[in-house]
Amino acid sequence: MSNIEAFPLETRTPSEYESLVSMGANALDAIPGAVYLCDRQGWLVRYNSEAEALWGRTPLLGEGGDRFCGSYRLYLPDGTPLAFEDCPMASALEDGAATRNQEVLIERPDGTRLVALVNIRALKDSQGTVQGAINCFQDVSAHHALEQELRRKNADLEDFFENSAVGLHIVSGDGIILRANKAELALLGYPADEYIGRPIADFHVDEPVIGDILGKLSSGECLESYPARLKAKDGSIKYVTITSNGRFEDGKLFNTRCFTVDMTCVHTAEAARQESDDRLSATYEAATIGIAEAGADGRLLRVNDALCNMLGRSREELLDMTFLDYTHTDSHDQDAALYARQVAGELDHYVLRKRAFKPDGETVYLDIHSSSVRDTHGGFRYGVRVLQDVTLARRMENQIRDSERHMRNLLEALPAAVYTTDAQGRITFFNRAAIELSGRTPQLGDLWCVTWKLFNTDGSFLPHDQCPMAVALKENRAIRGVEAIAERPDGSRVPFTPYPTPLHDAEGNLVGAINMLVDISERKQAEDRQKTLIDELNHRVKNTLATVQSLAGQTSRNAESAKEGYNRFEARLLALSRAHDLLTRRHWGHTPLASLAQEVLLPIFGAEPGRVTIEGDGIDVDTRVALSLTMTLNELAINALKYGAMSIETGRLSVNWNVQPQSNGTLLTLDWREQGGPPVSPPEREGLGSRLMKRCIERDLGGVFVLTYAPEGVLCRFSFMVAEHSA
Template structure:
């Protein structure tokens, strides 16, 4: 047993945190505001009813506790999301920072939000260690709404003042300008520093006027559109209307708010109108054109001296007439009808050329420009008729029109394409030959040339703005010696020679150009044919000599004697000659197959020509094909006359051809030779020169196929040549 008496230790004093945790719930609920308590790790340990109400939820305090805040979500005042881990309570607990009057936005589970004013104090023990923190916060949404409304109204008032379309300034009781908006400064051209702070009288052009304005306002009178003149910074004078009232306190003039309406343009317009009326009155009589005013019935109310001279009548005489009285009877109805429509409001005015009868009975041509003068309600008051004597110009126009018609008739009659342009290159006239040559009618706005497309002689594109006509206009010179090719919309092309020539007026100024396009298609074709003929002649002479040499050698090699050689050689030369004659008649262009067959077969057959049947669709052969096929047909015909079907009176032969449409294969011309009623045919024991000649002409020269069949009923032959050698 210890002899030391144990004394009880003094009771430990509770910290603030412990006291708050130990306090009854009613203690926190008694606090007038939302309160919650977190421990040193930030876990939520206590909260009152106001906090739960503001959060819109009751966070658990046992299992699944929450840290730092019991709200559903947090946001900064600008709407940026605020994580609980970095909210004000977290800063207080983790860093020991005291938070005063911070604002956060609390979002409830239902999506509604409130602005809260947050005050947080860290709770520490006796040694200064953080045990937790307490957050006292309150809903200030209503206050923020009021603040926003006040701010918005102030902004609206400020915007109204600064951005008003009408000038506005505030003047103190001492006459010093206290403030001015943008419209006021823009009206006078001053900056705020140059205008504000100075006496208002400095800017008024009339001292008595500003004196009267200040006196009236100091007495409490209101100003409504008071006219005044202000001096702008650039020295100009602005006519304005002042609308203002005074602010008085205890009878003392404090300041005035003045609206300044700029009526400078209106004032100038009114001055211009008065000047215009004065000038009009002076001009009315001095004008060198006729002027008249007529009432709804057409009776003349006012006329000037020029109109009197124009019609050869006195003023008194005209004022007793209507404008219909001196109008030519053939034009009277038209003028009256247009005037009636003008009175009814269907026309604002009209322009008319008519004839009028002078007092001596002579006729003048007048251009009438009629307009209306109406009252405010739109009712017709009177018509103003401006009249110009155009008799001389009408006669000149008739002469020019007759001359132009004569010129157009001449140009239309020309067989060459002719067109004209203005000085900018825009087409103004073209004849029928130009349409026929270009294959189109020029469209409005077409420039430089009537053709659809242009090409140089070498086939390269020629832009219209670089064509000879464009060069002639741009360089103001005639262009000669040029050639071009016109392409029609259908793709066909026409070579031509242009003759563009600039046109000038009497003063030598360029006013346009005329161009004649000479179609040289036939010349080009002739040149082409000539070249082809020369080339073909050279080629054919060489080929003919080679062919004749071959014929002579082969015929001699297989002839039975000199007489047999001469006869056979002459027949083959005659066949070659007939083909040359046919091609020469057609300028060595394509030869019709039917004509070629008849030229070869009929002279050889003689009396037996009636037993030859020739049939086939139209087909034209080029010169090389015609010569080769002539030699083959000549050999077949000679054989038929000597040994085949035509050697007997009962025999006959047929030559037919076709152009089959064989999909997927190279198209070819097929010729079929059939002999009937002749002597029985037996195959020869050896291939003669004639057979080799035909094979050479068809297969080697033309790249075709040659099939000869010695059938007992009669000789048959099938010739096939590529279609590209034939023009169907």
């Protein structure tokens, strides 16, 4: 172990700015984050490689180089150009005030942009005069992109309901319209305040129909394209089909979701067809619908012009065919069987929708109304077939079914948790996303929220009767801009943003509320990581500068020559750098002690099998312990290599540790044992290395440090309490 005499101390302690400027060229690279320094005039004097990577360019240092910032261009978050003389660094140098968590847009020379979060502190001398400033900044573009995506999804969900092409309304169990979209209001011509909140029966033409609809839904039936007539604001009648199902609470209908499809045009066409049928006897040839007469074998005996046009065939062609000759194969057997029964007298008439084809292969859909004309004895004379082309209606029906199916799929895939309550806060409905978010299946009738437990964002317990939904119901107002944390039964927690909104009846009375819970876990994790990194960076920069300053001062005081002092200082600075590298790779989290020991010692001793043994209990240590252990092991290793067992080929080294539970925590004990080296004798006086190790173990970690100079080899044992984190 070497002993080094100290140089006299400097009469003046360097300022923060002077210390930072005097650091080695790559010293700032040990800091995990983008960092740069400016002098009093704003000229860049130092920056690290991470700052250079974010800038996308290599700025020039010193007067005449880059000033205030190394970016190619700067902008405010809204895209407004930001002059360098107006940037946060320029402001800090001018008034000496710190800048915390300010966002700017950085543009690189290649045109790409990123959002940077900057933290700037002016560096002053002992008289308070600003000498320069330091800027620590980081890329938060991903966080911004996530926020924009969340806003887009929320807008899409609202747009889905309001701007759907199909009318959609929600009716309470008492028959009150709770909500209607734009398509529903446009269909009937009512403004929202004249439609929403009124009984649905007010808009039905046929009282028995709405009674039947509510009766079926109350009994648990689902309606599929149920026909109804609705009154429009202008007095006209709208023929619609209603597809709906009900939501129940305690076996009682709570509300319904209804899709309303305007079938007025189809109904008008059907009415026209019926009117043509009534006039067929007098207006056969002038009819606008197809009319044909067929014999018992199906051969066509008479056709009108409308049928010829409908099938794209001439009268002569049709009179040489049976009606089965132009029938599609998937409708052939059904039409033939029904007609055979009609000829036999089993049926007087039948109605059939079938497919037929034109000579060019085009498929048409025909509604067939077939009736019999019989003689006085009841014998079959011919069949009268009235045909109407419903191809357009069929296509519309297909489109409607596809639209309804698509809407149902979208509702099933809705990613946000949604639930409703009555006016007393009892849960009346929840979707599958609510089950996933809460980690359990809520019970209808539970109060206020679907979650198991709630907490405020500061971690304090939030009773359910004080949650945002409870406040919205008690104060009868929508709640926005708040966040909470849901705890699942398995202990996991989910941060979320609620959107509770009260619901009212026609008289404005509170009847319940609806709430959407948006999972913001990813955004909160990103925010937490950013805050942790910033806090850790501030802390580590201060600690690192203090450590470097101490190393420099103590090494210079104990060095026999400037060169030796420089070499010892550089070795210790590199050890500190290796510790920072290791912690940076692990994002300044917990580090396995085995990995730490190997990464500190193996680069010093090299790969020499059998000479160095490193083993111990599996345990992870935090950043404070890791830094202190790195400096201690480095000092022991350097001395072992220069003076101890590792200075000769026969020497061996073993590093062992164990952990023992104690009443107040966990005790970590590490043994350093050198063997087979040159004889050891105690030094005449304690050197810098011994004092540095004692400081790391006894002062920084509150432990016990024992260094023994046994003749057969150096023995070192130190122990301290740790918060155990199993590897």
